[in-house]
């Protein structure tokens with residue numbers, strides 16, 4: 558789809574502007590990302606200003622492409638400044654009872670749930686060894702969604718150690734830039750968690766810390 562192909566090279570603000578201009582509407586807010594529903598209702602675009610980990614979930618969906626428990630991914634790309642956009646099938650929130658049932662099947666690790674869990678664990682181990690501030694794998698109530706016809710889909714199965722990540726950036730911006738290249742966190746202070754929870758002082762502190770290495774000339778978008 559050309560509309561999505563044109564996202565390449567843009568940053569999360571430009572992608573968000575395009576979605577808004579085309580009539581997409583906000584349907585979800587996570588710790589990091591804002592999720593937009595397509596005008597026709599069939600697709601969801603997850604836009605993240607700073608993305609240290611969602612690519613592992615995308616990898617899981619691609620590795621088990623067509624699996625009945627995972628969403629269909631239409632488009633996925635890194636964005637300028639370290640964000641990410643992932644367009645997938647639109648899903649509905651689930652009832653608590655469905656989350657409980659899915660958690661039991663996940664724990665039992667049988668059948669289709671077992672297949673997803675095995676591959677998810679393999680990628681989790683890889684990510685733990687290679688990605689800084691990796692958190693792990695888990696199934697919280699928001700991770701269990703459904704299609705219009707009620708089929709269960711698992712989303713966003715991995716998490717990062719967010720607090721550890723912010724603390725590390727504030728403590729030593731130069732050392733942080735050794736762990737994550739500066740051009741990959743140019744927009745970190747714009748993630749949803751910060752927008753919802755941080756005080757103005759905390760936001761300025763994060764902005765200052767995130768800008769230390771950017772402003773030294775290694776990133777200039």
Ligand SMILES: Nc1ncnc2c1ncn2[C@@H]1O[C@H](COP(=O)(O)OP(=O)(O)O)[C@@H](O)[C@H]1O
Nearest residue numbers: 585586587588589590592601646647648699713
């Ligand atoms: N495919 C989807 N269709 C509809 N809503 C979604 C979809 N994926 C995520 N959401 C909604 O957006 C919220 C945030 O998405 P998520 O990927 O969990 O972001 P984060 O990684 O920031 O937590 C979810 O809790 C859910 O409500």
Ligand SMILES: [Mg+2]
Nearest residue numbers: 587588699713
């Ligand atoms: Mg989430």
